[in-house]
Amino acid sequence: MNPLPIVVLISGGGSNLQSIIDRIADKTLNARLCAVISNKADAYGIERAKKANIPTEIIDHKQYDSRESFDAELTQCIEKYQPQLIILAGFMRILTDDFVNHFYGRMINIHPSLLPKYRGIHTHQRALEAGDNTHGLSIHYVSAELDGGPIILQKSVDILDNDTEESLAQRVLVQEHIAYPQVIQWFTEGRLQLTDNQVMMDGKPLTY
Ligand code: GRF
Numbered sequence: 001m002n003p004l005p006i007v008v009l010i011s012g013g014g015s016n017l018q019s020i021i022d023r024i025a026d027k028t029l030n031a032r033l034c035a036v037i038s039n040k041a042d043a044y045g046i047e048r049a050k051k052a053n054i055p056t057e058i059i060d061h062k063q064y065d066s067r068e069s070f071d072a073e074l075t076q077c078i079e080k081y082q083p084q085l086i087i088l089a090g091f092m093r094i095l096t097d098d099f100v101n102h103f104y105g106r107m108i109n110i111h112p113s114l115l116p117k118y119r120g121i122h123t124h125q126r127a128l129e130a131g132d133n134t135h136g137l138s139i140h141y142v143s144a145e146l147d148g149g150p151i152i153l154q155k156s157v158d159i160l161d162n163d164t165e166e167s168l169a170q171r172v173l174v175q176e177h178i179a180y181p182q183v184i185q186w187f188t189e190g191r192l193q194l195t196d197n198q199v200m201m202d203g204k205p206l207t208y
Contacts, residue, residue, distance in 0.1 A: 003032040004188040007083040009091040010038050014045020016089040016110060019177035021052045029181045030188045034081035039093055061093060071099035085187050088142065097144045105194040107142040110180050112172050114138060114154055119147035124168045127159065135159055135168060137176050139183045141194050150199045151208040152192065155179050
């Protein structure tokens with residue numbers, strides 16, 4: 001099977017990107033990173049991509065006067081690489097409906113909470129403040145609703161008595177680094193589809 005062509009969008013550290021690079025390197029993930037695109041020039045993930053000889057692109061959102069014009073440029077840039085899957089890995093931009101609809105069914109995101117709980121930011125802090133016993137991560141198709149698209153996989157992480165925002169985030173990240181390459185591998189094996197807003201895995205509806 002040919003490796004699945006992927007474009008990854010980041011804004012920051014890129015530890016999830018690194019987990020994908022590592023799984024491709026050790027051949028447990030049959031994918032090819034065509035490009036890593038960041039809206040921030042100083043994102044450390046860009047260094048990670050360069051080290052792995054992956055083409056990089058910076059599209060600075062501050063250079064655009066509207067979300068629409070930024071997203072139009074981003075769409076063009078992504079399409080240049082003809083990816084079959086677009087991975088959001090810590091990409092901190094709210095996307096326009098046009099952009100999301102353009103890539104609907106072939107764009108996924110990882111979010112550090114058990115959705116629908118804690119959409120948006122500061123998820124670890126909010127889970128701690130609420131006194132939750134469990135937290136976790138969700139991987140979902142991207143839809144026009146922020147952090148609201150159909151869920152592909154969730155993993156729970158226990159909250160410990162002495163957890164801080166940092167310690168909890170760290171343990172969730174460890175699980176993110178396992179889960180994201182796993183879901184991408186399901187794509188490479190052709191096991192995932194999105195039909196009428198319903199995730200299908202191996203031809204059967206997947207429900208969360
Ligand atoms: C992760 O926690 C991810 O779930 C969220 O942003 C963070 C990105 O971390 N969407 P990194 O840049 O992959 O280290």
